Amino acid sequence: TVFAVAQGLPKLPQKATYKVGFAQTESNNPWRIAQTKSMQDEAKKLGYQLVYTDAAGSAAKQVADVDSMIAQRVDAIFLAPREEKPLAAAVKKARAAGIPVILLDRNVDPSLAKPGQDYVTFIGSDFIQEGQRVGQWLAKNMKGQARVIQLLGTTGSSPANDRRKGFEDAVKGNANIKILASQTGDFARDKGRQVMETLLQAHPDVNVVYAHNDEMAIGAIAALEAAGKKPGKDVMVMSIDGGKEIVQLVVDGKVNYVVECNPRFGPKAFATLKDYAAGKKIPAKIINPDRDYTAQNAKAGLASAY
Numbered sequence: 001t002v003f004a005v006a007q008g009l010p011k012l013p014q015k016a017t018y019k020v021g022f023a024q025t026e027s028n029n030p031w032r033i034a035q036t037k038s039m040q041d042e043a044k045k046l047g048y049q050l051v052y053t054d055a056a057g058s059a060a061k062q063v064a065d066v067d068s069m070i071a072q073r074v075d076a077i078f079l080a081p082r083e084e085k086p087l088a089a090a091v092k093k094a095r096a097a098g099i100p101v102i103l104l105d106r107n108v109d110p111s112l113a114k115p116g117q118d119y120v121t122f123i124g125s126d127f128i129q130e131g132q133r134v135g136q137w138l139a140k141n142m143k144g145q146a147r148v149i150q151l152l153g154t155t156g157s158s159p160a161n162d163r164r165k166g167f168e169d170a171v172k173g174n175a176n177i178k179i180l181a182s183q184t185g186d187f188a189r190d191k192g193r194q195v196m197e198t199l200l201q202a203h204p205d206v207n208v209v210y211a212h213n214d215e216m217a218i219g220a221i222a223a224l225e226a227a228g229k230k231p232g233k234d235v236m237v238m239s240i241d242g243g244k245e246i247v248q249l250v251v252d253g254k255v256n257y258v259v260e261c262n263p264r265f266g267p268k269a270f271a272t273l274k275d276y277a278a279g280k281k282i283p284a285k286i287i288n289p290d291r292d293y294t295a296q297n298a299k300a301g302l303a304s305a306y
């Protein structure tokens with residue numbers, strides 16, 4: 001494990017309570033809502049003041065949100081960066097202002113900002129591995145030729161970049177798997193449906209959909225059904241996140257495979273903050289373990305899905 005050396009970073013004094021910022025990306029899906037709730041619940045439990053902002057899907061607003069947290073002199077900032085490049089500058093600005101930043105769930109461009117130097121650490125899933133797991137599952141379970149439509153996440157975000165890379169690396173060189181098209185649905189349900197409708201017209205022979213999140217997969221299912229196709233049977237559906245709605249769709253046989261991306265960050269995020277204040281060495285990356293769901297275990301997993 002690589003450990004962040006806190007030397008270049010702003011110090012966080014040990015205090016009974018903190019005023020901490022949480023700069024959220026957007027709130028348009030159950031995953032984000034679960035993440036926010038987990039952060040708010042934990043702050044409340046600890047008696048910390050949480051300064052919460054919602055960038056509403058705009059990287060520019062999120063940069064301004066971080067600016068406002070700096071102006072309010074929060075003790076530390078939890079940041080879920082919408083896109084890799086624009087938020088790297090915000091991280092550096094906070095550091096220059098003497099405020100430690102912990103990245104949650106999404107990363108910034110590693111060539112622009114580094115753990116242990118510009119921010120304390122990154123806490124979240126291994127997005128490359130998530131994409132790999134989908135690709136490996138497909139290679140193992142596909143009978144015959146797979147003709148795949150890939151619905152990409154938000155352009156310029158680390159989960160979109162990494163889930164694509166992991167998947168494409170895992171299926172590269174496999175003659176049975178052909179990617180027909182890859183297009184962004186911006187991690188949103190309705191955009192996923194619209195994009196799927198268009199791509200279905202261009203590629204009526206599609207028999208696999210890989211969506212970078214549940215929301216786009218649910219949108220794609222609506223488009224498939226409107227076109228008279230049976231999701232889960234005529235067209236295999238795979239996604240990442242693992243919220244209750246998609247796990248139920250696995251139980252119903254409309255979705256074939258889901259890799260979880262755990263949104264419950266609160267306990268780990270605040271424990272890391274306290275460790276940092278106590279002067280403990282913090283790993284450069286703290287990776288959340290993720291489950292997966294298939295027809296075999298979905299029913300049992302439903303109760304604990306977010």
Ligand code: AHR
Nearest residue numbers: 031105106159187213241
């Ligand atoms: O960064 C994690 C991704 O962002 C989740 O998969 C998605 O649902 C969310 O908007």
